Amino acid sequence: MKISHSSSRTIALAGSLLVLPTATVLVLAQGSCPRIIASLFPKGASIRSGQYLARDMGVGDGSADLSFENPSCVRARYSARINLAVKYYGGETAVLIKSAESPYGTIDRDADKEQFITNATRELAQTRMTPQRETVGIGEIVYVERKSECPPEGPATYAARVGPMIVPNVKLKGVAWTDHANLQVTLDGQISVDRAKAAVAEVFANLQKADFSKAR
Numbered sequence: 001m002k003i004s005h006s007s008s009r010t011i012a013l014a015g016s017l018l019v020l021p022t023a024t025v026l027v028l029a030q031g032s033c034p035r036i037i038a039s040l041f042p043k044g045a046s047i048r049s050g051q052y053l054a055r056d057m058g059v060g061d062g063s064a065d066l067s068f069e070n071p072s073c074v075r076a077r078y079s080a081r082i083n084l085a086v087k088y089y090g091g092e093t094a095v096l097i098k099s100a101e102s103p104y105g106t107i108d109r110d111a112d113k114e115q116f117i118t119n120a121t122r123e124l125a126q127t128r129m130t131p132q133r134e135t136v137g138i139g140e141i142v143y144v145e146r147k148s149e150c151p152p153e154g155p156a157t158y159a160a161r162v163g164p165m166i167v168p169n170v171k172l173k174g175v176a177w178t179d180h181a182n183l184q185v186t187l188d189g190q191i192s193v194d195r196a197k198a199a200v201a202e203v204f205a206n207l208q209k210a211d212f213s214k215a216r
Contacts, residue, residue: 036215037062040084040183042202054215056091060084066191066199080170080189082199088181088212097180109177116184117142120173127171136197137204139176139183145169145193168192176204183207
């Protein structure tokens, strides 16, 4: 069987990536977050951590908290944790992504996205709630939602209630691809579905604007 030069190059490159090069630049968050990772979070997020390994195949991750006030719960603030993981295929590693320019690429973006959603749906189904799947911007998400009661602030507040005060809780997983970057996101905490989807939509939009080729 004849193997084209492009095909053999892709296979060889895939094998070489199994061994990480020693001459890489690792940017760790020590009281701060690398700019490229920070740029992915939605506005108003309280960034907790972040790191980015800058090279042809760059990898990074980060986490942040999203806080909001629930009008049903007096003077109570709630938060959800959002976690990001990103891979950037630049330089010669770009040939790994299957495309018209790289037909022998080993990474099919559509298949990868579908597999992520399948696994996420199976995981969220273990909550005994029915996962909901939606397209958000350039990505796909799957999530479950449950309700819980606001914690009472004292006997007087508790006695004054006419009915239960409800706090929404969301577990969400999502994935998005650009031409050269893949991002996976998880969001978990006391937040409404609408707010959670808006936050993830902003993350996906930020991914489209991010220039990983200039990240240091």
